[in-house]
Amino acid sequence: MKAAIINGPGNLEIVEKPVPKPGPEEILVKIKYCGICGSDLHAFKTGFLEPSITIGHEFSGVIESVGKGCKGWSAGDRVTGNNIISCGKCSFCFNSRDNLCREVRRLGITDHGTMAEYTLFPAKDLVKLSKEAPLEQLALTEPLSVALHAVNKVSFAGKDWILIIGAGTVGLILLSLLKQKGVENVIVFETNPYRQNTALKMGASAVIDPGQKNLDQEVTSLTSNRGLSLVFECAGLPETIQEACSQAAAGGKAVILSICYQPVEINFLSLVTQEIDIVSAFGKTGSEFTEAAGMIAEGLIDLFPLVTGIIPVDKIHEAFNHPASGSIKTLVQF
Ligand SMILES: [Zn+2]
Ligand SMILES: [Zn+2]
Structure with missing residues (x-):
């Protein structure tokens, strides 16, 4: 064979x-x-x-x-x-x-x-x-089950604003899963135009190219100042993990489900003072x-x-x- x-x-x-x-x-x-x-x-x-x-x-x-x-x-x-x-x-x-x-x-x-x-x-x-x-x-x-595991690790409500960083297979499946579970507003950060388009077709409220926009301003205006209660990190780079931690609003969660092989520098001062939880999801x-x-x-x-x-x-x-x-x-x- x-x-x-x-x-x-x-x-x-x-x-x-x-x-x-x-x-x-x-x-x-x-x-x-x-x-x-x-x-x-x-x-x-x-x-x-x-x-x-x-x-x-x-x-x-x-x-x-x-x-x-x-x-x-x-x-x-x-x-x-x-x-x-x-x-x-x-x-x-x-x-x-x-x-x-x-x-x-x-x-x-x-x-x-x-x-x-x-x-x-x-x-x-x-x-x-x-x-x-x-x-x-x-x-x-298999990738659907990985997305399901990440979603099962947190709770959320239909009105929450949620961010997905990275619209590869798992990121897009997460989007689909969150929509299926009744989440109205999902923002996606993605650089690849084809994946940006697919995310929009699959129900993303907005897709932002992180290389081209002022992310904080965009998120503030999209969420009418409420911020993001959940961020799913699916890109696996030190800078995207840092972004996930800094994008979660006070009291929110950053769910890291990608595999990143390099060490990541995180500012714990802002995490602790805003009680932002890092949740890991593996397999x-x-x-x-x-x-x-x-x-x-x-x-x-x-x-x-x-x-x-x-x-x-x-x-x-x-x-x-x-x-x-x-x-x-x-x-x-x-
Ligand atoms: Zn795989
Ligand atoms: Zn065992």
Whole structure:
């Protein structure tokens, strides 16, 4: 079978691997779509993954065969799955915080992922979908579950003004999710014109290019001086995390869900004197993943505007080497 690996910085390869056989409680999934994630592009740039590991973790597919002990699963079932395989035994797992489990296997990072014709998945981490479920959009279950986890960490009211910094896949999904949950006013900070436009189409009240406007003035006038009760940071840069902390109004919260590899200098004086909380949100729990899959399958959220390209696997090099400036989510079709 064809599988994508990263063999050092800037070197993506499609290699031939044997189709794996499912062991007890394992399922062999034939991949239909696998999304290219920002973290895959980061791994491509830095080459930090083991070259033998198959990349990819945002997928949908169809069961090819099942191992022993997989009751209730059969060949032909449509599925997606949570790539974070937690231990199920530790205190984090027992307390529904399995995103913090210390014994995890991360498919596509530490173990073979889903950018391949087939993948092996533990049955307990798969979600079964209806026959009509839209497989293209279901490949976005993983980023939806990440957005859902961030939203679940805070409370808000429909009249609150909320800011999203960064309208990549997760930022735009958050926008969609907040609108779906009845939030009227969401402002988006984004520099890319295509993403700015998509954010407006998906219901943003205003989109501001942080490079071009006086942000404080803009926010004050848009919110009629009320300020932002919540800021979601989805860009992952030191300056955008600083911006998130400084944009939250007194008593508000800055939710950081991006991964930023550099240290960030924060002025705690203004945070403390205005009681602004920094809330961190990492990944998603298994139950949030299942909920996210259900939302897409039942048509409660429409993520199709985010799918900007569906490419065959032999075009994958181009997608990694020259991601189009308008691209949001590219799916590789197997
Ligand atoms: Zn991802
Ligand atoms: Zn655990």
